[in-house]
Structure formats: structure tokens, C-alpha cells
Amino acid sequence: MIDLIVQYLPVLLIGVGYGFIFGLIPVAGAQVALIGLYPYAEHFMGDPYSMVVMTTAVVISATIGDMFSSVVLNIPGGGGSAATMIDGFPMAQRGEAARALSAGLCSAAAQSLIWGLLFIVLLPYYVKIVYLFGMPEMLLFLVLAMTVICFVSNRYWIRGIIAAIFGICVGLIGEVPNVVGEYRWTFGWDYLKSGIEILPVMAGVLAMPEIIEGVLGKTKALAKIKNTWTQMWQGAKDCWKYRWDSFRGGVVGGIIGALPGLGGGIGDYIAYSLTAVNKRKDDKVPFGKGNVRGVIGPEGANLSHKATAYFPTVLFGIPGAPFEVLVLALLAYVGLDLGSPRLLANQDFFTVLSFGYMAALLITVIISIFFIRYAIKLTQIPKQIWFPFLLIVIVWSCTRYTGGWNDYIILGIFCVIGFIMRYLKMNRVAFLIGFVLAAKIEKIGVAYWQLYHKEPFIFFTRPVSLFLLFTTILIIIYALRYKGNKIDYY
Amino acid sequence: MKRLMLMIMTYFLVNVSFSLAKDKFTTIAPQNPNQPWLEVVNREWAKKLDAELVIKYHPGAKDIPGANAWEKEYQHDPKNIMLLHGGNAESYLLDEIEYDYRNYAYVGLQNLSQVVGKKKDSDPEKGVKIAYSSGSNPSVMSVVMMVCGPKATLDEYLKCYNEKFTYVTGLNNAEIALSFARGETNVTRNPPPKWNLEISQLPGAEFWYSHGILDLKTGKIVKDPNYPVTFEDAFEKRWGKRPSGDFYDAYLLLRNHRDVFQRVLAVKKDNPNLSKFRTTLQATIKDAESSKVFKEKLGDYPWHTGDEVMNLFAILKKQTTEKNLQTLVWWHEKAFKQKVVYKPQLAKN
Numbered sequence: 046m047i048d049l050i051v052q053y054l055p056v057l058l059i060g061v062g063y064g065f066i067f068g069l070i071p072v073a074g075a076q077v078a079l080i081g082l083y084p085y086a087e088h089f090m091g092d093p094y095s096m097v098v099m100t101t102a103v104v105i106s107a108t109i110g111d112m113f114s115s116v117v118l119n120i121p122g123g124g125g126s127a128a129t130m131i132d133g134f135p136m137a138q139r140g141e142a143a144r145a146l147s148a149g150l151c152s153a154a155a156q157s158l159i160w161g162l163l164f165i166v167l168l169p170y171y172v173k174i175v176y177l178f179g180m181p182e183m184l185l186f187l188v189l190a191m192t193v194i195c196f197v198s199n200r201y202w203i204r205g206i207i208a209a210i211f212g213i214c215v216g217l218i219g220e221v222p223n224v225v226g227e228y229r230w231t232f233g234w235d236y237l238k239s240g241i242e243i244l245p246v247m248a249g250v251l252a253m254p255e256i257i258e259g260v261l262g263k264t265k266a267l268a269k270i271k272n273t274w275t276q277m278w279q280g281a282k283d284c285w286k287y288r289w290d291s292f293r294g295g296v297v298g299g300i301i302g303a304l305p306g307l308g309g310g311i312g313d314y315i316a317y318s319l320t321a322v323n324k325r326k327d328d329k330v331p332f333g334k335g336n337v338r339g340v341i342g343p344e345g346a347n348l349s350h351k352a353t354a355y356f357p358t359v360l361f362g363i364p365g366a367p368f369e370v371l372v373l374a375l376l377a378y379v380g381l382d383l384g385s386p387r388l389l390a391n392q393d394f395f396t397v398l399s400f401g402y403m404a405a406l407l408i409t410v411i412i413s414i415f416f417i418r419y420a421i422k423l424t425q426i427p428k429q430i431w432f433p434f435l436l437i438v439i440v441w442s443c444t445r446y447t448g449g450w451n452d453y454i455i456l457g458i459f460c461v462i463g464f465i466m467r468y469l470k471m472n473r474v475a476f477l478i479g480f481v482l483a484a485k486i487e488k489i490g491v492a493y494w495q496l497y498h499k500e501p502f503i504f505f506t507r508p509v510s511l512f513l514l515f516t517t518i519l520i521i522i523y524a525l526r527y528k529g530n531k532i533d534y535y
Numbered sequence: 536m537k538r539l540m541l542m543i544m545t546y547f548l549v550n551v552s553f554s555l556a557k558d559k560f561t562t563i564a565p566q567n568p569n570q571p572w573l574e575v576v577n578r579e580w581a582k583k584l585d586a587e588l589v590i591k592y593h594p595g596a597k598d599i600p601g602a603n604a605w606e607k608e609y610q611h612d613p614k615n616i617m618l619l620h621g622g623n624a625e626s627y628l629l630d631e632i633e634y635d636y637r638n639y640a641y642v643g644l645q646n647l648s649q650v651v652g653k654k655k656d657s658d659p660e661k662g663v664k665i666a667y668s669s670g671s672n673p674s675v676m677s678v679v680m681m682v683c684g685p686k687a688t689l690d691e692y693l694k695c696y697n698e699k700f701t702y703v704t705g706l707n708n709a710e711i712a713l714s715f716a717r718g719e720t721n722v723t724r725n726p727p728p729k730w731n732l733e734i735s736q737l738p739g740a741e742f743w744y745s746h747g748i749l750d751l752k753t754g755k756i757v758k759d760p761n762y763p764v765t766f767e768d769a770f771e772k773r774w775g776k777r778p779s780g781d782f783y784d785a786y787l788l789l790r791n792h793r794d795v796f797q798r799v800l801a802v803k804k805d806n807p808n809l810s811k812f813r814t815t816l817q818a819t820i821k822d823a824e825s826s827k828v829f830k831e832k833l834g835d836y837p838w839h840t841g842d843e844v845m846n847l848f849a850i851l852k853k854q855t856t857e858k859n860l861q862t863l864v865w866w867h868e869k870a871f872k873q874k875v876v877y878k879p880q881l882a883k884n
Contacts, residue, residue, distance in 0.1 A: 084559070084589050087581060172738075179717050220596060222705050227874075357709075361716065362733045364709050374568035378578060382571070382732050382832075488705045495703045496664060496719055 049400045053098045057401070060102025061408045065416075067103070068110015075107035075351075079371035086378045093379035094393065098401035100372045105157070105402070106409040108348055112149045113413075113420050116142055116340070119252045120244075120439055126347055127247055127477070128313035132332060132339025134255070139335050142421040143273045146413075147280025148337050149344035154410050155284065156295030157348035161402050163299070164352050165395075171303065171356045177509045178304055180493040185504065185513035186304065187486055190311050192517050193318050194478045196524035205472035212479025213486060215241060222488065236451040245443040245452065246480055249459025250466065250473050252439060257460070259432035273418045283337045290320045290338050294345025301346075302353035302366060311481060312350045313343035314474055352402070359383055359398070558586035560808075562616045562800070563609050565601025565623060566669070567594045567707070571728040572645075572798050573618055575832045579825035583815040598622040598669045599632055606634040610803040616642060616812065617801045621726075622669030624796035625789060628855075629863060629875040636848070642800040642812040643820075643840035645833065646847075648759040649674050649746040649794055650730040651766070654739045657721035664701040664720040666711040670797075672871065673790040674724035675702065677746070677766045679870075680783065684774045689865065692782050696870045712737065726797060727761060727834040744769035748836065749791050751843070754850040756787075761834040785862035788854045795847050813841045857882045 067078035079100065089096040111126040116133035126133075129149060136145040178186070195205035214230070219240030221227040231237040284291060294316035301312040320342030321332040330336045354366040362383045364370040373383055381388060388394055426434065444452035466473050497503045504510040562577060564570050573590060581588040593601030598620045605617045617639070626632050651674055653659055659682050665675060683695035703720060708729075715723045716737040725734050727745075734740055747756040747765035758765055770778045800816070802809055819825045820838045839847065857879050867875045 084587060087578070087587065090578065175713075176717050179719050180714070222596070357713075361712065361737065370568050370709075374570070374574065377571055378574045380578070488710075491705050492703050492710075492714070495701055 046400070049397070050404070052092075053095060053397075053401065053404070056095045056098045057102050057404055057408060060099045061106040061405055061412060064103035064106035065110040065409065065412060068107035069113055074111055075104045075368045076371060078103045078107045079368060079375065082375060083378075086375055089379045093376070093381050094397040096375055096379045097381065097394065097397050098405075100375055101398065101401035102405035102408075104351055104368060104372070105348065105405045106412075108351055109150065109153060109409050109413055112153065112344060112347070113146065113416070116145045116149065117420050117423050118435060118438060119256060120248060120442060126313065126344070127251070128317040128343035128474070129340055129347075130251060131317065131474075132334070132336050134252075135333070135335030136337065136340065137421070137424045140424075141276060141335070141337075142424045143276035143417050144280040144283065145335075145337065145340050146417045146420065147277040148283040149280075149340045150410065150413050150417075151281050151284035152291040152294065152341040152344040153348045154406060155288075155291055156298065156345040157352055157406055158403075159292075159295055160299045160302075160349035160352040161399075161406070164355055164402075165399055168356070168360070171360060175304070175357060177507075179507075180489060180496055181503050181507060181510045182513060183304070183489045184493045185510055185517065187482060187489060189513055189517045189520070190315055190482070191475075191478065192520050193315050194475045195472065196521055201470055201472065202524060204470065205475040208466065208471045208473065208476040209479035212476035212481075213483045214479075215246070215476075216480040216483025217487060222484075234451075236447070236455070241455060241480075242443075243481065245456040246459050247477060248439050248443050249456050250463035250476060253436075253456075253460040254463045254467050256432060256435050256439060257464075260436055273421065277414070277417060280337070284341055287338050287341050290323070290342045291345035293319055293323075294342045294347075295349040298346030298348070298350035299353045302350035303356045311478055312346040314478055316346035317343045318474070348406075355398075360389070558584075558614075559589065560584070560586055560614045560616060561589050561591050561612075562618055563591045563593055563601060563605060564618045565593055565595070565598035565605075565620055568592050570618075571732055572726065572833060575728070575828065576798075576819075579822070579828055580816055580819045582825070583819045583822065584811075596669075597626050597630060599626055599630060602626075603633040605801075606638070610639070613803070613806050613808050615802070619796060619799040619801055620670065621647075621793040621797035624792040625670055625672060627796075628789065628792055628860065628878065628881065629867060631876050636796070636801075638804065639801040640804045640806060640809050641841065641844035642802060642809070643816045643838060644796065644799040644844055644847075646748055646751075646837045646839060647794055647797040647834075648727055648748055648762065648836070649724055649790075649797075650727055650734075650762055651678065651722065651724045651743045651745070652715075652730065652734060652740050653723070653743045654715070654718055654721045655741045656739060657718075659722055660699075662699050662701070663722050664703065665722040665724070666703045666706050666714060666720050667871075668706070668708060668711055670793055671724055672867065672873075673786060673793045674746070675700075675871075676782070676786040676789065676866070677744075678722055678724075680778050680786070681744075681766070681770055681773065685776065685778070685780070686782070687780075689782055689862065693866075693870055702871060715740070727759075727836070728832060731761075731834060732832065746790055746794050749795050749847070749850065751837075751839070751846055751850070754853065759836075761836070781858070781862050782866075784854075785859045785866065788851075788856075788859040789863055791851055791854060795851065799844070816840055855882050 064075065064078050068074060082099065082103070086096070089099065111121060112129055115121050115126040115129040116137050119130055119134040121127040121130060133145045133149065136142065191209055195209050196202045218230045218237050219228060220238060221229055228238050297316045297319065298312040317339060320338050328336060328338070332339050350366070354369050358364050358369040358373055362373065364373055376383055381394065424431070440456065443456045463473065466476065504514050562573060564573055577588040577590065593604055595601055602617070602619060602623045609615045609617065623634070627636060659678065663678055663682055665678065679692055679696050679700070682699055683692055686692050686695065703714070706714065711723070712734060714720045715734070718739065723734060735742070742762060744764045744766045745759045745762035747759050747767065750757045756765060756767060767777055802812060817840050860877060860879065860882060864875050864877045867873045
């Protein structure tokens with residue numbers, strides 16, 4: 046172990062520092078950070094395992110860095126902590142940014158540790174589990190995810206369904222898959238041919254209405270920060286107190302990460318919804334208004350998803366999430382072919398991977414603890430300066446795609462949509478989930494139809510399908526019968 | 536702590552200055568990251584080139600957007616090298632595109648094959664489920680012949696295809712591999728490095744046949760030394776005679792374009808770095824250590840550099856007849872339900 050520390054400490058520290066900075070930058074995140082490693086990949090060829098340590102450190106630190114951006118700036122770094130914004134930012138406005146960050150950090154770190162260890166323990170059993178999930182199960186899993194978002198935590202489920210369908214339609218704008226030169230719903234606007242980027246949609250619908258209201262003076266002034274260390278201790282205690290919210294989030298993220306093809310981006314929202322629906326007697330603050338459980342739940346999903354996404358990547362060489370495509374390519378570049386029997390039999394690889402994961406987690410947590418006190422200072426800038434500053438940062442972040450007026454128009458359109466949805470009390474998260482999953486739903490739906498349309502009862506003949514189907518039905522029945530445990534909208 | 540920080544900073548600065556001191560070239564790939572061939576070749580080639588070789592990915596439907604962007608934009612930078620894929624060659628015959636193979640100078644290519652695999656426990660003659668991806672069409676045409684046997688007319692092939700084939704669209708490479716591993720599809724096709732490094736390791740995966748290699752001298756398909764059972768051999772073993780006829784001729788045209796140009800490194804015709812690229816790639820191929828890596832990871836396939844590539848063009852030109860093009864268009868529209876264009880000019884020029 047000491048040998049590993051001596052050998053890889055510089056790489057670990059560089060990886061953690063580099064990834065953390067990318068996590069903090071709006072729009073960036075783990076994927077962008079990994080892309081930035083390509084020009085330096087050849088320097089790792091002398092010791093390919095150093096690339097394993099580097100990529101792992103970047104993924105973990107960038108994911109935790111994302112959370113800072115969500116809580117303090119109300120912008121998800123790389124999209125991984127989007128659900129954390131919903132309660133994290135209101136907590137920051139209340140002067141409790143340190144508590145939110147500490148609670149989120151503890152939740153993410155705890156679940157990361159649990160699922161990281163489970164990754165090592167469950168690796169031999171994973172193959173059997175993943176083969177139980179074919180196209181019918183994938184499709185039903187997506188339906189289950191949509192059901193949770195639309196029905197479980199929100200009072201207005203019909204509006205939720207409408208919002209989700211609207212989100213799917215928006216997500217399908219652009220090039221028709223595999224058909225060159227054929228575009229869908231672009232209304233003659235060339236900019237839409239490549240589809241709509243996620244950040245302007247997320248920022249416009251979820252963040253901008255709150256920020257604009259802040260600029261216009263409709264939100265309360267930012268509260269003074271109470272003692273930082275006390276808050277951080279409180280955040281850690283919150284995480285322990287609401288450990289089952291964290292664990293539930295971890296389970297959701299862990300399952301989604303382990304199922305190749307589902308991708309990230311939905312785990313934190315599902316975890317948030319499941320947390321919000323489990324009301325407790327001691328919930329003093331409503332969800333959406335700065336309830337610390339709304340931070341703990343999704344953050345539990347955030348890193349556990351990253352941990353289990355390594356399952357399919359390492360075993361089959363099949364990326365479990367978009368960022369894993371880049372990990373796979375970087376490791377292939379230095380000569381480590383994930384999924385190959387030779388690598389699977391290589392104990393050194395697994396030792397370095399486990400070491401890199403755990404060490405990076407530890408270092409990131411330590412850095413984050415010290416960084417919290419500086420990050421929260423941002424929230425103490427006077428409201429008259431802070432909200433316009435946030436507005437500028439968000440607009441800047443969302444207009445990096447072409448840098449032209451089209452980016453501004455798209456952001457403007459989604460701001461208007463966000464305001465209208467808020468006014469109509471439509472489920473904005475359902476809209477976002479529909480948007481994020483649109484391509485996936487189309488792809489899996491089409492593949493399912495092509496493979497199984499001659500077997501209409503396939504769902505009833507496969508145990509996992511049957512389980513998912515009944516779970517979905519039970520959730521709908523539960524949601525329609527018990528309306529008390531729901532929040533108005535978000 | 537200060538010493539540690541100093542150490543890290545020094546390490547970082549040394550690396551950065553080392554990188555800045557070197558030349559930097561970019562290979563553009565028309566697909567998503569995780570391209571074993573390019574990653575392996577770049578790594579070895581960079582040593583002889585004594586430069587950084589970074590990869591820029593420009594993915595898009597049928598690999599066309601990346602190649603179109605090469606034609607319009609990337610080729611004008613002398614530091615850019617394009618990796619044209621087999622899918623690009625297929626589209627060259629059948630799609631509306633903006634790039635043209637005749638406009639570029641070639642650094643080199645590896646004359647590759649395709650590996651068709653199946654699930655051990657499945658009988659494709661009872662039904663084939665195979666996933667579409669860019670460049671998969673020629674392999675599927677070969678599977679049609681293998682499963683349906685010798686047929687006199689195209690309509691007979693179409694009838695058999697409609698009865699026995701499910702061509703699953705829209706999946707990415709990872710999903711294609713996984714659906715094969717799960718047994719949702721029972722036949723798969725892959726470039727040799729991908730088959731060798733990934734797909735053959737999946738449970739139940741079994742080699743069926745390979746496309747073989749186009750011989751530069753004779754213009755005929757010869758055995759692939761890595762996977763000696765060619766489609767023609769497998770067909771003869773199953774049906775008692777070699778494949779022939781219009782459908783087979785059209786398949787050969789598509790297969791040869793797709794496989795010969797499966798991995799081509801091209802630059803702009805007047806690129807000042809062309810000779811440097813060629814000589815260093817030739818040196819890399821000859822280098823004992825690199826050659827060993829190529830054989831192990833990419834398979835033992837012939838390389839052609841520089842003007843040799845133009846000889847391959849001449850062979851392919853002979854096969855490009857109006858009849859073959861018409862057959863391909865008919866088949867893609869009727870069977871694969873794909874929108875393609877008939878390009879008679881390719882047979883004339």
C-alpha cells in the first residue's frame with residue numbers, strides 16, 4: 046500500500062485538483078475534464094496504471110465539484126448534480142450553504158464508499174445480473190423512472206405527464222437517428238438540426254426563473270452565513286440522521302450506473318423524488334424550499350452511479366455511462382483493454398483501480414471540507430450584485446455552444462417555458478427527465494419493437510420484466526391513493 | 536507540504552513544456568471515442584513521428600458529418616490527418632455526401648477484413664437478428680446469402696430476407712455488443728481489432744466467417760490469415776458451390792469499398808507534411824516492436840502506403856459498374872429500407 050501511495054500520490058493530487066476545478070466550472074464536469082486529458086495521454090504510457098489512477102481521480106473529484114456549482118451557483122457543473130440545485134440553492138440563499146455542501150458531501154462520500162466496496166465484492170456476480178436486463182426490461186425501467194418522476198412526489202400528476210411528454214418532444218428535435226440529412230421539428234431553423242443542448246434547457250427551465258426573480262427583487266435577501274464549522278458539523282449530523290435517504294439514493298444511483306444503456310442524468314432526480322415522497326414528521330422546511338434531505342438524497346445517487354458504471358466498462362469493455370466511453374478510450378490508448386480476459390485476470394489492475402478510487406475519494410473529501418468555507422463566501426456577496434452575477438454566469442455558460450445569437454434565443458425560449466411551467470404548476474423535473482431520456486426512449490423503444498413485436502406477452506414471461514411492471518403499477522396505485530405525501534411542484 | 540506542491544508543479548510544468556516543445560498533429564475520426572484501431576496506430580506512429588498525435592472525434596449519422604467537415608474545413612490545416620472509415624466508403628457509393636476520395640493524398644491504409652460471428656447456441660437459418668451500425672450492410676448481405684443459399688433472382692433474396700431477418704437499428708456500439716452478449720441478437724459483425732479485443736470474449740460468441748482480404752495483384756478475395764474461413768469458403772461448405780450472381784457481384788463492390796477503405800489515413804493533396812507522414816508511417820510498420828503490437832492488437836493485415844493506395848482505387852474502379860450500383864440501390868431501398876442515391880457517374884469517371 047505504501048508503495049502505491051509513493052508511486053501514485055503526485056498523479057492522484059494532480060487528478061483530484063484538475064477534476065475538482067472542472068467540476069466547479071459550469072458546463073464542464075467529468076466528461077470535459079477527461080477529454081482534456083487526451084493531449085497528455087502519451088505521458089502515461091510509461092506506466093499505464095497511472096492513467097487508471099488519473100481517470101478515477103478526475104471522475105470522483107469532478108463529480109463532487111459539480112455539487113458546489115449546484116448549491117452555490119444554482120448551475121449543475123456537468124449535469125450530474127442537477128437535482129441537488131432544487132433544495133441546495135434555497136439553502137444557500139438562507140445562509141446554509143455550508144450545511145448543504147457538508148450534508149451533500151457526506152452523503153456522496155458515504156455512498157461512494159459503500160458502492161465502491163460493493164463494486165469489488167459484486168464483480169463476479171455482475172455478469173449474471175446484467176444479462177437479466179434485455180430491451181423489454183430497459184424499456185420498463187425507463188417507464189418506471191418516468192412514473193416515479195410524474196406520479197410519486199408531485200401532486201399534479203396529469204400536468205407531470207404532460208410536462209414529461211413535452212420534454213420528450215423537445216428532446217427529439219434534431220437529426221433523425223441514422224438517417225443522414227433528415228431532421229425533425231426544426232421549423233426551418235438550422236441551429237436545431239444538431240438538437241438542443243442540455244444546459245440551456247436545464248438552466249432556463251429550472252434555474253433562471255428563480256434567478257430572475259432574485260434580480261427583480263422578488264426573493265428574500267440572502268441571509269448571513271452562520272458559523273461555518275457549526276454548519277458543516279450540522280450537515281454531517283443531517284447526513285447521519287437521514288442516512289436512509291442517502292442510502293436510497295445510493296441504491297438508485299448504483300442500479301442505474303450498473304445497467305449499461307440507461308446512462309446517468311436520471312438517478313439524482315429519481316432519488317430526489319423518492320426522498321421527497323417519504324415525508325417525515327420533523328420536516329420543517331418544504332421540499333423545493335431548502336430541505337436538507339433534498340440534497341442528501343440525490344447526492345447519494347451521484348457518486349454511487351459513477352462507481353457502478355465501472356461494472357460493465359471493466360467487465361465487458363462496454364461503457365456504463367457517457368463518461369466511461371472516455372475512460373475506456375484513454376485506457377485503451379495506454380494499452381489497457383478493458384473487458385479483455387487478459388486484463389480481467391490482471392490483479393495489479395484491480396488493485397490500482399481500487400486504490401485509485403478510494404484514495405481519490407479520501408483526498409477529494411479533505412479538499413472539499415477545506416474548500417467549503419471559501420466557496421460559501423460567494424453567497425455572501427450582496428444580493429444586488431450576486432444575482433446579476435449569477436445571471437451573467439448562467440447566460441455565459443449556456444451560450445458557449447456557438448457563441449452566436451442562436452444560443453441566446455434558445456436560453457430565452459427555455460426561460461419563458463420555465464416561467465410558464467412554474468405559473469401553471471407543471472412538473473419541471475418531469476419535463477427535464479423527458480428531455481434527457483427522449484433519445485434513449487426512442488432508441489430502446491424502436492429496438493424493442495423490432496426485436497419483440499411478434500411476442501406481445503414478453504413482459505409477462507420474464508421475471509425481471511414482470512417485477513418492473515408490477516412495481517410500476519403499484520407506484521401508480523400508491524400515488525393516486527395517497528396524495529398527502531406530495532409537494533406542490535418544482 | 537510546500538515541497539510536495541513544488542514537486543507537483545515541477546512535474547506538471549515539465550510535462551507541459553515537453554508537450555509544447557513537440558509538434559502536434561491531429562487525427563480526425565468520424566466516430567465517437569473508443570476506436571481501438573486509431574488509438575493503437577497513433578500510439579506507435581507518434582514515436583516515429585516524434586510528435587504528439589491527438590485524436591479529434593467528429594461523430595454523426597453514418598460517419599458522414601465528420602468526413603464532410605474534413606472536406607470543407609479540417610483538410611486545410613496541414614497538421615490534420617483524416618481517418619476515413621469503412622462506413623464512409625459505403626456512403627461514397629450510396630449516400631449524398633460532400634467528400635470525395637479522389638481529392639485526397641493518402642498516407643496509408645491497412646487492408647482489413649470483417650469478422651462475422653454468431654451465438655454458439657443459435658441457428659441463423661431459422662432466423663437472424665443483427666444490429667445495424669455504420670458499415671454493417673455488406674456483412675448483412677453476406678449473411679443473407681449464407682442463410683438463404685443460392686438464389687436465381689433478387690426478388691427471391693428479398694423474400695427470404697423479409698421472412699428471416701430482423702435488422703435492429705439505432706443502437707450504438709456498446710448497445711450492439713451487449714444485445715449480442717444477452718442473446719437478443721444472434722449474429723454480429725465487427726472489424727478484426729474489435730472482434731479480437733472485445734466481442735470474441737463475450738459469452739457464447741463464436742467465429743462464423745470472415746470477409747477475407749482483397750488481393751492487390753489479382754483483385755480477388757484471398758484468405759484472411761487471422762481468420763482463414765472466408766465467406767466464400769463457408770458458403771461453399773454449406774451450399775456446395777461458390778457464391779455467384781448479381782447479388783454477389785453487388786455485395787463484392789460494397790464489401791471491397793468498405794473493407795479496403797475501412798481505415799484510411801488521408802491528407803489534403805498539397806499537404807507539406809505528406810512525405811513526413813508517409814515515411815514515418817512506413818518506418819512504424821517496419822519497426823519490429825510496433826509491428827508486434829499491430830499483429831497482436833489489430834491482427835496480421837497488409838499495410839499499403841502512399842501510391843499503393845491508388846492501385847487499390849484502380850481495382851475498385853473496375854468493379855464499379857452501373858448494374859452493381861443499381862442492384863445495391865434496389866436492395867438498400869427494398870430490403871434495408873434505407874434512403875440511398877444512385878450515382879451512375881461513379882461507373883463512368
